[in-house]
Amino acid sequence: MSIILGIDIGGSGIKGAPVNTKTGTLTAERVRIPTPEGARAQDVAEVVAELVRHFKHEGSVGVTFPGVVQHGVTLSAANVDKGWIGLDADALFTRATGQDVKLLNDADAAGLAEARFGAGKGERGVALLLTFGTGIGSALISGGVLIPNTELGHLTLEVGGNAVEAESWASDRVRETQDLGWKVWAKRASKYLQHVEMLFSPDLLIIGGGISKKAEKWQPLIEVKTKLVPAALQNEAGIVGAALYASEQ
Ligand code: BGC
Numbered sequence: 001m002s003i004i005l006g007i008d009i010g011g012s013g014i015k016g017a018p019v020n021t022k023t024g025t026l027t028a029e030r031v032r033i034p035t036p037e038g039a040r041a042q043d044v045a046e047v048v049a050e051l052v053r054h055f056k057h058e059g060s061v062g063v064t065f066p067g068v069v070q071h072g073v074t075l076s077a078a079n080v081d082k083g084w085i086g087l088d089a090d091a092l093f094t095r096a097t098g099q100d101v102k103l104l105n106d107a108d109a110a111g112l113a114e115a116r117f118g119a120g121k122g123e124r125g126v127a128l129l130l131t132f133g134t135g136i137g138s139a140l141i142s143g144g145v146l147i148p149n150t151e152l153g154h155l156t157l158e159v160g161g162n163a164v165e166a167e168s169w170a171s172d173r174v175r176e177t178q179d180l181g182w183k184v185w186a187k188r189a190s191k192y193l194q195h196v197e198m199l200f201s202p203d204l205l206i207i208g209g210g211i212s213k214k215a216e217k218w219q220p221l222i223e224v225k226t227k228l229v230p231a232a233l234q235n236e237a238g239i240v241g242a243a244l245y246a247s248e249q
Contacts, residue, residue, distance in 0.1 A: 003027055004246050005057040005099075007048055008064045008106065008238030011035060011079050011134045014044065015235070016051035019243035024117030028055065030239060039080040041087055045096040052097040061099045062246030064106040064238045065089060066135065068149045072103055078154070078167070079134050102246040107131045108148050109241030110208050110231065111139020115146075116244060118206075118232035125203030128152075128196065129231065132189070133209035136167040140200065152196055159191075166192045172211050186221035193224045206231050 007016040017030035031054055036043035052061060065084075068075040072090025077083075093101040111129040114120045120127040124143055131137040136153030139146060153167035168174065170188040180188075193205065208231035211218060215230035222228060231237055 002247055004059065004243035005052060005055055005061045006063075006109075006239035006241070006243035006246075007051055007061060008109070008242060009035070009039075009044060009048075009066065010106070010238075011039070011066065014047045014051070015239060016048075016055065017236075017239050018055055018057060019240050021244050021247040024113060024233075024240050024244070026236060026239070030236070031055075041074075041081065041084055041089060041092060045089075045092050048093050048101075049096040052099055057099065059099065060246040060249075061093070061097060061101045062109070062242030062244070063093055063101055063103050064109040064242045065103055066106045066137070068151060069103050069105050069108075070149065074103075076151075100246075102242075102249045104242065104245050105137070105139075105149055106238050107137025107208075108139045108146055109245060110137070110233075110237035111141050111206075111241065112146055112244050113233050113237040113241035114139075114206050114208065114231050115141045115144055117240065118237065119229045120204060120206055123204050126200065127204040127206060128200055128202040129206040129208055130193070130196070131209035131231075132170070132172040132207065132211045134171065134173045136171050136192075137209070138196075140202075155192075155195060157192060157195060166195075172209055182217045183221060186218045189218070190221075190223045193222065193228075197224055197226055202226055204229065208234075208237060 138152035205228040212231040
């Protein structure tokens, strides 16, 4: 049995648990520590190290990050401190924890987990996972293989003659802060999803993030041609996907 610690860095919480990567199940209850104010790299690294100590974990650790990650370097920071841009975060976390850390984008991690163990299990074609939370994350998976860092939350849409960034208009945070009803939000999400459909012609759309728990509220209101399902692993997807990724490096 291969046990790897998965850690999911989010805007409000940093969550971790050991994962059996053969079954995609957590082997201990997950622990959540609030994300330090400002989400600066050094402070986040300390929380990651605290989680490693908490689980007395030795060996590989998979960690997610809510931005572009290329070969361990964080290249964007839409919703976290800008000091992450260009940082070798993989090396920072490896030093902070004393363990071998592997880092990937948060939506990519969720996509890997859903494709292997969740809503995309058995899909042989193109599956596209979109997470609606603070921002909009995306994971493109073809025949089980991830094409990382697609960043489809930053696509531009035309709304009333203006160009708007998809995640600034249709994320779950926007739904909450603008107090949008489900009907209005679903209309926005449908416009965005139709655009993504036109670009990628996926076989399956998986909707993740916080809203996947409330699928009965929005699923009947979304208008797309593609088969669309809510994510199955909900708030464990990032942890499981991070561990899975680390186990395969
Ligand atoms: C970031 C993505 C991330 C998504 C969800 C976006 O703002 O650019 O990298 O996956 O938010 O956290």
